[in-house]
Amino acid sequence: MATNLPFEGPDARPGLYVHVPFCLAKCPYCAFHSVTDTGLLGEYAAALFSEMEKAAGAFAFRDFDTVYLGGGTPSLLPPGVVEAILSRAARLFGLHPGASVTLEANPGTVDRKRLAAFRAAGVNRVNFGVQSFRDENLRFLGRIHSADEARRALSAARDAGFTSPGLDLMYGLPGQDIDAWLSDLSEAVSHAPGHISAYILSFEEGTRLSRDRDAGRLKPATEERQAELFAATHEFLAERGFLHYEVSNFAAGPGSISRHNTKYWNGAPYLGLGPSAHSYDGRSRWWNAELPGYLAAAREGRLPVSGREEPSRPERILEALFLGLRQSSGIDPAAFTSAFGPRAFSILAPAFSRLADEGLLSLSDGRYRPTVSGMLVADGMARHLAGILEEEGR
Amino acid sequence: MEHIRNFSIIAHIDHGKSTLADRLIQAVGLVSDRDFRDQILDSMDIERERGITIKSQTVCLPYRAADGRDYQLNLIDTPGHADFTYEVSRALASCEGVLLVVDASQGVEAQTLANLYLAMEHNLAVVPVINKIDLPSADIERTTKQIEEDLGLDPESVIAVSAKEGINIPAVFEAVVKHLPPPAGDPAAPLKALIFDSHYDAFRGTIVHFRVFEGTLAAGDRIMFMNTGAVHKVEEVGIFKIVRVKKDRISAGEVGYMIAGIKTVSDTRCGDTITLKDRPADAPLPGFRDAKPVVFSSIYPVASDDYESLAEALDKLKLNDASLTYEKDSSAALGFGFRCGFLGLLHLEVVQERLEREYDLSLILTAPSVSYKLDMRSGETITVDNPALYPDPSQIERSHEPYIKASIIVPDRYMGAVMKLCLDRRGINKGYQYLTADRMEMVFELPLADVIYDFYDKLKSVTQGYGSFDYEIIGYRESSLVKVDILINGERVDALSQLVHKDYAVARARHACEKLKEEIPRQMFKIAIQGAIGGNIISRETVSPFRKDVTAKCYGGDITRKRKLLEKQKKGKKRMKMVGSVEIPQSAFLAVLKTDDD
Numbered sequence: 001m002a003t004n005l006p007f008e009g010p011d012a013r014p015g016l017y018v019h020v021p022f023c024l025a026k027c028p029y030c031a032f033h034s035v036t037d038t039g040l041l042g043e044y045a046a047a048l049f050s051e052m053e054k055a056a057g058a059f060a061f062r063d064f065d066t067v068y069l070g071g072g073t074p075s076l077l078p079p080g081v082v083e084a085i086l087s088r089a090a091r092l093f094g095l096h097p098g099a100s101v102t103l104e105a106n107p108g109t110v111d112r113k114r115l116a117a118f119r120a121a122g123v124n125r126v127n128f129g130v131q132s133f134r135d136e137n138l139r140f141l142g143r144i145h146s147a148d149e150a151r152r153a154l155s156a157a158r159d160a161g162f163t164s165p166g167l168d169l170m171y172g173l174p175g176q177d178i179d180a181w182l183s184d185l186s187e188a189v190s191h192a193p194g195h196i197s198a199y200i201l202s203f204e205e206g207t208r209l210s211r212d213r214d215a216g217r218l219k220p221a222t223e224e225r226q227a228e229l230f231a232a233t234h235e236f237l238a239e240r241g242f243l244h245y246e247v248s249n250f251a252a253g254p255g256s257i258s259r260h261n262t263k264y265w266n267g268a269p270y271l272g273l274g275p276s277a278h279s280y281d282g283r284s285r286w287w288n289a290e291l292p293g294y295l296a297a298a299r300e301g302r303l304p305v306s307g308r309e310e311p312s313r314p315e316r317i318l319e320a321l322f323l324g325l326r327q328s329s330g331i332d333p334a335a336f337t338s339a340f341g342p343r344a345f346s347i348l349a350p351a352f353s354r355l356a357d358e359g360l361l362s363l364s365d366g367r368y369r370p371t372v373s374g375m376l377v378a379d380g381m382a383r384h385l386a387g388i389l390e391e392e393g394r
Numbered sequence: 395m396e397h398i399r400n401f402s403i404i405a406h407i408d409h410g411k412s413t414l415a416d417r418l419i420q421a422v423g424l425v426s427d428r429d430f431r432d433q434i435l436d437s438m439d440i441e442r443e444r445g446i447t448i449k450s451q452t453v454c455l456p457y458r459a460a461d462g463r464d465y466q467l468n469l470i471d472t473p474g475h476a477d478f479t480y481e482v483s484r485a486l487a488s489c490e491g492v493l494l495v496v497d498a499s500q501g502v503e504a505q506t507l508a509n510l511y512l513a514m515e516h517n518l519a520v521v522p523v524i525n526k527i528d529l530p531s532a533d534i535e536r537t538t539k540q541i542e543e544d545l546g547l548d549p550e551s552v553i554a555v556s557a558k559e560g561i562n563i564p565a566v567f568e569a570v571v572k573h574l575p576p577p578a579g580d581p582a583a584p585l586k587a588l589i590f591d592s593h594y595d596a597f598r599g600t601i602v603h604f605r606v607f608e609g610t611l612a613a614g615d616r617i618m619f620m621n622t623g624a625v626h627k628v629e630e631v632g633i634f635k636i637v638r639v640k641k642d643r644i645s646a647g648e649v650g651y652m653i654a655g656i657k658t659v660s661d662t663r664c665g666d667t668i669t670l671k672d673r674p675a676d677a678p679l680p681g682f683r684d685a686k687p688v689v690f691s692s693i694y695p696v697a698s699d700d701y702e703s704l705a706e707a708l709d710k711l712k713l714n715d716a717s718l719t720y721e722k723d724s725s726a727a728l729g730f731g732f733r734c735g736f737l738g739l740l741h742l743e744v745v746q747e748r749l750e751r752e753y754d755l756s757l758i759l760t761a762p763s764v765s766y767k768l769d770m771r772s773g774e775t776i777t778v779d780n781p782a783l784y785p786d787p788s789q790i791e792r793s794h795e796p797y798i799k800a801s802i803i804v805p806d807r808y809m810g811a812v813m814k815l816c817l818d819r820r821g822i823n824k825g826y827q828y829l830t831a832d833r834m835e836m837v838f839e840l841p842l843a844d845v846i847y848d849f850y851d852k853l854k855s856v857t858q859g860y861g862s863f864d865y866e867i868i869g870y871r872e873s874s875l876v877k878v879d880i881l882i883n884g885e886r887v888d889a890l891s892q893l894v895h896k897d898y899a900v901a902r903a904r905h906a907c908e909k910l911k912e913e914i915p916r917q918m919f920k921i922a923i924q925g926a927i928g929g930n931i932i933s934r935e936t937v938s939p940f941r942k943d944v945t946a947k948c949y950g951g952d953i954t955r956k957r958k959l960l961e962k963q964k965k966g967k968k969r970m971k972m973v974g975s976v977e978i979p980q981s982a983f984l985a986v987l988k989t990d991d992d
């Protein structure tokens with residue numbers, strides 16, 4: 001897996017993220033910021049437009065080469081609004097020629113016509129929150145759509161000109177075994193997606209699912225099971241030509257990786273617009289208020305920024321480690337050294353070797369890349385390495 | 395002297411000694427009811443909570459008796475636990491009589507008996523007091539019978555009271571006056587005063603508690619401690635009436651305190667004799683012995699930055715606790731700490747709790763050890779209480795370990811269970827006797843090492859709480875020792891080494907490995923835990939590494955939240971000790987010390 005994929009590092013062009021915080025129903029596992037009161041869509045759109053104006057004046061981001069409409073459920077937006085967002089982005093910040101423009105879509109909210117309209121508005125990648133092709137799983141996950149709707153949405157997307165749509169899947173559901181999951185996954189592959197995000201079901205704090213687990217109403221997959229499923233997923237998709245380029249992300253080819261998400265992971269700058277969106281300019285990170293505060297800011301004519309931080313050196317190192325180790329591109333000693341100095345790297349070098357001895361990392365093309373089992377303990381490795389630096393650094 | 399009575403209250407733990415003492419103090423009006431609790435309470439929470447008095451509180455009670463005469467009743471408090479037998483004996487040596495308190499619902503127990511024997515050794519007059527007669531389960535008749543039959547005391551002299559409800563308290567005062575003898579002694583003779591306690595006062599230094607047997611002690615005197623030879627000038631003498639009351643002199647038969655510019659309580663010895671430097675007594679009072687620690691453990695701060703605070707805390711505790719010993723110790727695994735000596739396991743626990751609670755320290759203690767005597771091939775004999783200092787076994791000719799004589803009182807239905815427990819602990823049964831139709835006293839000789847390893851808890855559980863226990867140390871016997879080491883990923887964790895009898899080695903090693911496996915959280919790498927004697931592995935466990943330690947989703951650009959989560963997880967590890975590349979939580983060290991849950 002030593003193919004060098006497009007790498008959206010600190011020198012890359014900025015990306016633009018737009019958060020659309022509306023869903024028709026709240027899924028019981030979801031911790032993302034979204035509300036079901038779609039009556040606020042209009043006010044939201046107006047607030048977003050005014051934020052764009054102000055942000056263009058306040059921040060230096062120019063010439064985005066990725067745009068990502070995420071949520072929530074961006075496919076709830078009228079295509080005209082999407083169009084307006086993209087044309088404003090082009091006017092206010094500039095869009096680089098050939099920029100990838102992705103829209104996240106819920107299969108229960110689109111048809112061919114609507115998808116075609118999104119395409120006409122400038123969207124060139126669509127990513128469906130399919131989650132599963134099994135109705136019982138969809139019910140468990142509280143999704144508003146059926147498996148058939150997902151199938152129809154995928155073919156409608158193709159008809160609308162999205163040749164290789166992406167799809168999100170979820171596995172590691174209670175009771176799910178390898179066979180059940182692989183048959184689900186194999187149906188996903190049969191739709192020839194350009195991209196698959198396959199997430200192990202996680203229990204986020206504050207969600208209904210985590211309350212159900214705490215109350216003993218459902219039993220999460222064991223760690224062993226999750227590890228088996230993860231390995232099986234990798235193997236299954238790798239055999240079918242997919243690049244496992246991040247813990248949960250697989251691309252049909254180097255051209256299909258999510259360049260936008262890759263920016264987050266490699267220190268590229270990005271501007272986040274919309275409620276709760278996060279931004280990074282290479283030094284600072286800041287983030288917006290959630291919907292009520294966001295709308296209030298617009299009414300008062302100010303930017304909706306609600307928090308900001310400038311990560312310290314140890315914080316930046318921890319970020320570089322945990323993000324790098326999630327990706328097949330791993331950690332580049334040269335880049336690490338130029339960012340954090342030779343001493344930091346020399347302290348870590350023996351630990352990298354040890355992790356390699358344990359089969360969690362492999363050194364290839366001069367980079368420490370996580371193996372499949374390594375990816376699954378990326379957080380642990382990052383804490384371990386950061387801990388060593390802290391001890392030695394004293 | 396006719397108007398003085400010196401007495402103690404003795405009782406099995408929880409039978410109501412402290413409550414009765416409180417009631418007596420209250421009855422003579424030394425303090426108002428409202429201030430009562432706050433003033434009388436031992437300053438030490440831990441003693442209160444555990445219901446054990448460790449530092450005694452002596453008090454002089456003024457009492458006008460039924461005969462119309464005024465008496466001075468000196469109540470000398472005694473520590474209430476088997477670990478402090480010697481201190482109890484010095485307090486009793488200062489008395490002419492005791493109140494022996496027996497709980498009306500529990501009857502006579504091991505410490506009742508042990509205390510009575512002690513009182514008899516000192517030829518003290520005994521007034522039996524049955525307490526808690528207010529309880530529905532109180533059985534005065536049966537308890538009186540036990541007092542007569544088990545203790546051989548006159549049933550006619552029994553006073554039945556409720557200390558809690560204040561029932562029949564005047565009868566106790568009258569009995570003290572009538573049945574306990576007044577002290578004797580010559581105020582003009584050369585001074586002989588017995589130190590039975592001392593405590594530390596932040597302003598005045600050490601306050602020595604003593605009983606004068608012969609002669610008189612006055613402010614300004616130059617005194618000498620006959621056993622240590624130390625000389626001091628007396629600044630102040632007086633008596634205790636809750637607060638200290640200054641007097642010009644304390645004479646034969648009286649009990650009082652002395653302030654003499656003595657820095658720490660360790661500069662005095664419980665049981666030492668005070669005499670005048672210029673007119674010394676011919677011989678010290680009998681019975682002096684250096685209270686030596688018998689249980690040892692190393693104490694380390696979890697955070698190495700806390701070492702200084704630990705040192706200060708021990709210094710402060712030591713001001714008031716002469717029997718606590720400590721010296722610097724260091725461990726490759728745990729850093730700097732102290733090797734501490736204690737009078738027993740309870741003493742250890744009390745010190746640990748005070749350090750943790752009053753000084754807010756988070757501590758790791760190593761497995762308690764007794765002190766072994768090793769005859770070396772070279773011909774010398776060495777004493778070792780710290781596994782880290784255990785010499786090369788090939789150089790040891792013979793080893794010896796301390797034994798105790800234990801008295802255990804139980805309802806006879808538990809006889810088999812107690813017998814099994816003691817025999818399992820290498821005990822030798824030295825006989826038993828029925829105290830009543832269904833209660834018996836069993837006497838065992840046991841290795842002290844087996845008693846400090848969780849014996850109390852086991853005894854309690856096999857007797858469902860009905861067993862009571864008292865012990866004294868009787869000397870050293872030959873043993874067969876080995877040092878069990880614990881290796882983590884092949885590295886010896888010095889702080890987990892234990893000296894044990896060879897018969898226990900495998901079980902102990904296995905237990906330690908199992909507990910460590912339970913307590914050490916899974917980490918990046920496989921962790922091998924082994925128990926070993928020398929190069930010989932006798933037990934092993936493995937902690938398998940994490941297989942999944944990553945969040946599935948990380949997008950939306952919110953890197954901050956995710957980083958903070960990792961930082962938080964990383965912080966959790968700060969309370970762990972790194973041994974080689976393995977993080978071991980404090981709880982793992984503690985768990986190794988505990989036996990299996992019953």
Ligand SMILES: Nc1nc2c(ncn2[C@@H]2O[C@H](COP(=O)(O)OP(=O)(O)O)[C@@H](O)[C@H]2O)c(=O)[nH]1
Binds near residue numbers: 406407409527556557
């Ligand atoms: N019901 C009742 N309880 C009592 C009496 N005397 C003491 N107690 C209780 O017995 C427990 C132990 O008493 P304490 O004086 O601390 O016992 P010590 O360990 O002998 O000092 C406490 O909970 C007291 O409140 C009594 O006369 N009646």
Ligand code: SF4
Binds near residue numbers: 022023027032
């Ligand atoms: S549709 Fe997506 S964003 Fe909305 S609640 Fe469900 S998972 Fe969350």
